[in-house]
Amino acid sequence: MNFKTPKTPAVYVKDKSFRLAAVDPDDITPFKYGPDDKQEASPRLLVLRKRLSELQELLYAEHTRSLLIVLQAMDTGGKDGAIGNLLTGVNPAGVRVASFKAPSVTELNHDFLWRVHPQVPEKGHIGVFNRSHYEDVVITRVHGLIDERTCKQRYRDINNFEEMLTNNGTTVLKFFLHISKEEQAERLQARLDDPSKTWKFDPNDLKERAHWAEYQQAYEEAFQHCSSGDAPWFVIPANQKWARDLAITEIVVAALEDMNPKPPKVKFDPKKIVIE
Amino acid sequence: MNFKTPKTPAVYVKDKSFRLAAVDPDDITPFKYGPDDKQEASPRLLVLRKRLSELQELLYAEHTRSLLIVLQAMDTGGKDGAIGNLLTGVNPAGVRVASFKAPSVTELNHDFLWRVHPQVPEKGHIGVFNRSHYEDVVITRVHGLIDERTCKQRYRDINNFEEMLTNNGTTVLKFFLHISKEEQAERLQARLDDPSKTWKFDPNDLKERAHWAEYQQAYEEAFQHCSSGDAPWFVIPANQKWARDLAITEIVVAALEDMNPKPPKVKFDPKKIVIE
Numbered sequence: 001m002n003f004k005t006p007k008t009p010a011v012y013v014k015d016k017s018f019r020l021a022a023v024d025p026d027d028i029t030p031f032k033y034g035p036d037d038k039q040e041a042s043p044r045l046l047v048l049r050k051r052l053s054e055l056q057e058l059l060y061a062e063h064t065r066s067l068l069i070v071l072q073a074m075d076t077g078g079k080d081g082a083i084g085n086l087l088t089g090v091n092p093a094g095v096r097v098a099s100f101k102a103p104s105v106t107e108l109n110h111d112f113l114w115r116v117h118p119q120v121p122e123k124g125h126i127g128v129f130n131r132s133h134y135e136d137v138v139i140t141r142v143h144g145l146i147d148e149r150t151c152k153q154r155y156r157d158i159n160n161f162e163e164m165l166t167n168n169g170t171t172v173l174k175f176f177l178h179i180s181k182e183e184q185a186e187r188l189q190a191r192l193d194d195p196s197k198t199w200k201f202d203p204n205d206l207k208e209r210a211h212w213a214e215y216q217q218a219y220e221e222a223f224q225h226c227s228s229g230d231a232p233w234f235v236i237p238a239n240q241k242w243a244r245d246l247a248i249t250e251i252v253v254a255a256l257e258d259m260n261p262k263p264p265k266v267k268f269d270p271k272k273i274v275i276e
Numbered sequence: 277m278n279f280k281t282p283k284t285p286a287v288y289v290k291d292k293s294f295r296l297a298a299v300d301p302d303d304i305t306p307f308k309y310g311p312d313d314k315q316e317a318s319p320r321l322l323v324l325r326k327r328l329s330e331l332q333e334l335l336y337a338e339h340t341r342s343l344l345i346v347l348q349a350m351d352t353g354g355k356d357g358a359i360g361n362l363l364t365g366v367n368p369a370g371v372r373v374a375s376f377k378a379p380s381v382t383e384l385n386h387d388f389l390w391r392v393h394p395q396v397p398e399k400g401h402i403g404v405f406n407r408s409h410y411e412d413v414v415i416t417r418v419h420g421l422i423d424e425r426t427c428k429q430r431y432r433d434i435n436n437f438e439e440m441l442t443n444n445g446t447t448v449l450k451f452f453l454h455i456s457k458e459e460q461a462e463r464l465q466a467r468l469d470d471p472s473k474t475w476k477f478d479p480n481d482l483k484e485r486a487h488w489a490e491y492q493q494a495y496e497e498a499f500q501h502c503s504s505g506d507a508p509w510f511v512i513p514a515n516q517k518w519a520r521d522l523a524i525t526e527i528v529v530a531a532l533e534d535m536n537p538k539p540p541k542v543k544f545d546p547k548k549i550v551i552e
Binding site for chain 1: 337356359360363364365366367368369371372373375404406461464465468469472474475476477479482485486539540542544546547549551552
């Protein structure tokens with residue numbers, strides 16, 4: 001990693017020896033604050049959120065670089081919740097969330113990065129991808145829409161694309177919200193049981209759930225091939241929502257501290273200006 | 277108005293009899309809660325914010341309609357602050373802020389709505405315009421870039437465009453943050469005096485300030501021509517930031533309550549679904 005990684009349950013994918021199954025979705029190890037971990041963690045989260053809001057304003061003022069946060073997860077993994085909890089209190093004028101759904105016919109008529117590129121954050125902004133170009137090496141792989149050779153080519157295309165982004169001032173952070181198959185069952189059941197949540201239930205999710213093992217394998221391979229110091233993958237144990245959110249916020253704040261954004265120097269002497 | 281307007285210092289522009297000079301930028305009349313108005317108002321703001329967050333989630337769930345909020349103001353009028361304070365706590369995945377700067381050469385090579393149209397909010401979203409197509413009947417008018425006939429034509433184009441948006445499920449609310457010329461002087465001076473704010477000072481703002489009266493006139497005329505029950509203009513007394521934010525939040529919440537978004541009915545029986 002190019003910045004000092006804070007202590008969290010997150011696992012940074014260093015190389016091809018990474019194994020997804022070795023990450024415990026329930027792990028909260030360094031967050032063992034006390035008898036009630038969640039309660040103890042919340043003051044820390046408030047401190048981080050305040051700092052994130054300050055750093056975002058500095059990034060916006062500097063207007064030279066940007067931050068791209070990529071989120072992937074299995075269904076019910078908590079992407080929407082994680083985005084909401086990460087960005088609470090950050091001025092929405094400096095943030096843009098792009099949600100990538102099933103591609104349109106026009107999008108499929110182009111290369112797989114064509115619809116992604118216009119959504120990268122502009123200078124001074126934090127951009128969030130809710131799903132991303134990684135769908136094009138995961139869901140396509142699971143359903144046999146691309147072969148292994150095409151998939152490997154896409155890993156290289158992705159690495160080159162992300163390298164170009166970092167070369168041009170965009171810091172890229174990628175998070176996989178890692179839940180267990182049992183946790184997914186509970187969350188799907190909760191959607192069925194609570195009438196105010198039932199609209200979130202999509203019967204198709206059960207079809208995808210049947211491919212659980214293949215998804216885990218496709219993700220693992222993508223992480224092995226597409227994690228670098230400049231554009232790292234972090235696997236976030238995500239069964240515990242509070243620990244998930246705290247881990248992501250810790251890493252995002254650490255990355256922004258490392259970027260150390262500063263307001264631009266002004267080209268005039270404030271003392272000499274008279275307002276009439 | 278198409279919805280019951282809550283009691284705020286905001287002035288709804290009903291017709292051509294509207295006079296901008298008649299609105300006191302310091303007015304906080306219905307917000308006279310007690311000895312310390314600001315302090316008393318804050319519990320109300322918290323209640324509204326919580327409800328706004330709930331309504332936004334329902335709008336997102338319903339996925340049929342959208343809300344567009346247009347913000348205009350003189351320099352230092354508080355657009356960024358108002359956006360931040362309005363949307364604190366709303367899930368950023370359902371919000372998109374579009375900031376319109378000076379148009380590019382490519383944008384100028386098209387009609388004035390060409391760059392605006394792609395930024396309108398998608399179904400289920402709240403969209404915010406930080407500046408908007410109204411710059412094309414204000415700044416252009418003040419600097420003589422368009423004549424009166426073109427300006428009148430643009431009012432009609434804008435009304436037709438906004439009517440089309442409302443016909444297609446987008447509720448349009450427009451807010452002018454109304455500050456006094458003295459307040460602007462104080463805010464500009466504050467940027468010069470506070471080193472952490474000096475980067476926000478643009479010497480060009482002083483040139484625009486010299487056209488204060490012409491800007492007020494151009495805005496007044498635009499409001500007179502382009503405010504309707506479907507796409508109303510509200511002039512918000514904005515010298516007092518807390519009253520400005522409370523007024524906007526009251527109106528946005530009232531508009532969303534009137535829209536009354538509901539989650540879609542599901543097409544399956546939750547009790548019959550088994551998760552394996």
